[in-house]
Amino acid sequence: MSDDVNNHRSDRPLLPAATRGSAGGHSGRGSGPRPHVNILPKKRQAVSIACDTCRSRKIKVRGKAKSKFISLHCDGQQTCFSCRKNHIVCTYQTLRASPSTQELQRKYTESENKVKNFEAFIRLLRSHKEMEAMEICKRVRSGVDVETVLSLVRDGDLLAQMHLHPEAQFQYTFPYIRHMPAFLCQPDNVYLNSPLYRSTRTKQQPDTTDKTTSHDPGTQYFIPHHAAEPIDPRFDSVKLSEWTAVTRDNAFLTHLLKIYFQFDFPCFPVFHHDYFLQDLIAGCEECCSSLLVNAILAAACHGYRNAENRAEFWDPSTMGYRFLSECRRLWELELGNSSLTTIHAATILAVTYNVNGLDKVGWTYMMQAIAAAESIDLFGDVKNSDSQKLKVVRTFTAWMLFDFQAISCFHLFRPPVVRHAPRTILPDPATHAKWYGELWLSYPTDQRLLPMWHGYTLKATAELGVIFNDMAWQAFAEGRKGLSLTEQAHFQERLNTCMHYLSALIYILDPLSSSAGESSQDQTLSAATVLALAKIKLETLVRLYYVHHGFDSPDFFMMQFLMFLGFMHIRSLATSPTDELSDAYRSTIYLVTKGLRAQGQNYYLAEVLYRMMRDAMSSSDQKYLGTILNVSVDDDGRKSLISQHTRSAYPIDIFSINEDPEKQRLSNLIKGTVDTT
Known part of the structure; x- marks a missing residue:
């Protein structure tokens, strides 16, 4: 037992390892000399990436190089320690081809x-x-x-925005000057007190909590029109492929039909949509025909955003060209046919050719539609022997054709073809809503279906057409030289407050405001005041339209107002206004030019107007416009197409109903530009 104890005591004592920087001695028992202890270096931090130089020299890779004795170690960072010390350019190009762990991990993640x-x-x-x-x-x-x-x-955007859910208060911003110009903020500008303007300033989202009983129209004021979707249960039952030989893709054709009813039809509803859809599904040809269907589809192709070159109506590869070709084939078979569907199709074709910059061709279709209508006494009284359906369709068609020719003749500075309005009176939409039918829209974030108030719009448009028809007759009939003072005052009283009314008001008041003839000084001042306010209101409406909806969606009526405002302010800049007004005018010019270029993606006429307006601007304004639109001013590649594909009598840069329109007709201006070049 004692021997075991003695043996333990004779064993060498175990002492703690010496620390770096110990002065001498060691802790523990005894006072012998400090033993020599080798301190092992820390295990290096593994790095899987080495630079090209270190790979070629086969230098070990470590995470960080701290010791001066490891100068041949690569730290795997750019630039690595070894290359820095030896003043070598550090590159990692071989990493791209190396099957490193990180590369394998990346490939695995991609596959997953x-x-x-x-x-x-x-x-x-x-x-x-x-x-x-x-x-x-x-x-x-x-x-x-x-x-x-x-x-x-x-x-994003798929199948007409495919249930797009934009922010509830999405709004477009003005170029150049972000706010509404000061000269528009006048006390008499009633549109600044409208919900349209207030909704651009409020941050409160529309309340749609009670979807079944709420009648709050706020959704329409906060969400762009193009984000909505037209809803009609009959869309799911139509088989348009049975009415056209262009394509058998029913999904695509139905999509085009929805585009037409959302964007084209509200502007010119040339047929009764309820009876059209009924006959389309039933296969009946009383209110539907292959010619009419193909005309509708050709017009709708202008709004099909998936086709980038949809405005190039001359391109055989576009669907619009194919549908138009089918229309021309069917039109030849319909020659001499005075049916209602032929009249409908001819009117739609006239609109389509107009927005293509071929209104001279469109005019011939309109004349044929009117000739067919007169041959069946469409503008006369309805017959008692006709069915209720036929009475409604005939009355509807008569008024829409009359309205179309009235507006067309007025803007072309020509006398109307149909002198008097149809004899049958349109019913009041407040008490006869079913007579007109209704179009419904579904907005994102709102479960309600909201009406487009089709009946009220159609009734107001028809009444406005009567005024346009009378003005065109008084101003442009043979032997006439514009409107007299009495006639101008008369038409001013008849016009109602709407965007189209404002442009017409400018036409009839511009000569009066600058006249020194039969008008007195008080009358001239009064006309100048009304004219200035009309211009302010028109620009306010266009700006509010842009803030809420933008200019990208197809809207052929908007081309008229954009062109009107643009050339008006180009003229205003020539009068050397103040710096503040100059900036305001330029902001409008840039805005409407941007709008024409956007509409040019849908309609070729808009592209022609954009180029004509851009060429009328100063060189400095053209350069700044190029920065806004991100386009080159010298993009003459498409200029040669203008004279080749444009056949238009549409007068531009004209603001008085008493001016001679011949020099300002689009084809004449283009011809003059080509001759000068």
Whole structure:
């Protein structure tokens, strides 16, 4: 036992390791000399990436180089320690081809994401409607990758914005000057007190909590019109492929039909949409025909955003060209036919050719539609022997054709073709809403269906057409030289407050405001005051339209107002106004030019007007416009197309109903430009 104890005591004592910087001695028992202890270096931090130089020299890679004795170690960072010390350029190009751990991890992550995207794509096809699923598959078949399609469906534009949910208060911003110009903020400008203007200043979102009983119209004031979707249960039952030989894709054709009813039809509703849809589904040809369907589809192609060159009506590869070609073929078969559907189709074709910059061709279709209407006494009294359906359709068609020719003749500075309005009076939409039918829109974030007030719009447009017809007759009939003072005052009283009224008011008051003839000084001052206020109101409406809806969606009526304001302010700049007014005028010029260029994506006429207006601007304004639109001023590549494809009698840069329009007709101006060049 004692021997064991003695043996333990004779063992060498275990002492703690010496620390760096110890002065001498050691802790523990005894006072012997400090033993020599080798301090092992810390295990290096592994780095999987080395620069090209270190790879070629086979230098070990470490995370950080702290010791002066490891100058041959690469720290795997740019620039690495070894290259810095030896003054060598440090590059990592070989990493791209190296099968490093990070590279393998990246490839694995990409593969995993692809699998997840394909799984999400399958779920997408299962969860969406058949028509939407077909559109999604069509995108993939056209070459769009799955990830992009998923992004479009979730966040962007697919199948007419495909249930797009924009922010509730999305608004467009003005170029150059972000706010409403001061000269528009006049006490007499009633539009600044309207919900349209107030909604641009408030931050409160529309209340749509009670979707069934609420009648708050706030949604329409906060969400752009193009974000809405036309809703009609009959859209799901139509088979348009049975009415056209251009394509058998019913989903695509139905999409075009929705575009037409949302953007084109409200401007010129040339047929009764309820009876048209009924006969379209039933296969009846009383209110529907192949010619009419193809004319509708040709017009709708202007608003099909997936086609980038949709405005190039001369391009055989576009769907618009194909539908128009089919219309021309069917039109030849319809020669001599005075049916209602032929009149409808001819009117739509006239509108289509007008927005293509071929209103000389469009005029011939309008004349044929009027000739067919007169041959069946469409503008006369309805016959008691006709069915109720036929009475409604005839009256509807008569008024819409009359209204179209009245507005067309007025803006072309020509006397009306139809002298008097139809004899049958349109009913009051307040008490006969079913007579007109209704168009409904579905807005994102709102479960309600909101009406477009089709009956009220049609009734007001028809009444305005009567005034336009009378003005055109008094001003442009043979032997007439404009409107007299009495006639100008008479038409001013008849006109109602709407955007089209304002442009017409400027036409009739401009000669009076600058006249020194039969008008007295008080009358001249009064006319000048009304004229100035009309210009202010018109520009206010155009600006409010832009703030709420932008200019990208198809709207062929808007071209008239944009052209009008642009040339008006180009003239105003020539009068050397104050700096504040000059900036305000320029902001409007840039805005409307931007709008014409945007509409030029839909209608070729808008592109022609854009180029004519841009050429009328000063060189400095042209350069600044190029920065706003991100285009080159010297893009003459499409200028040669203007003279080749434009056949238009439309007068531009003219503001008085008493002016001679011949020199200002579009084709004459283009011819003069070409001759000068």
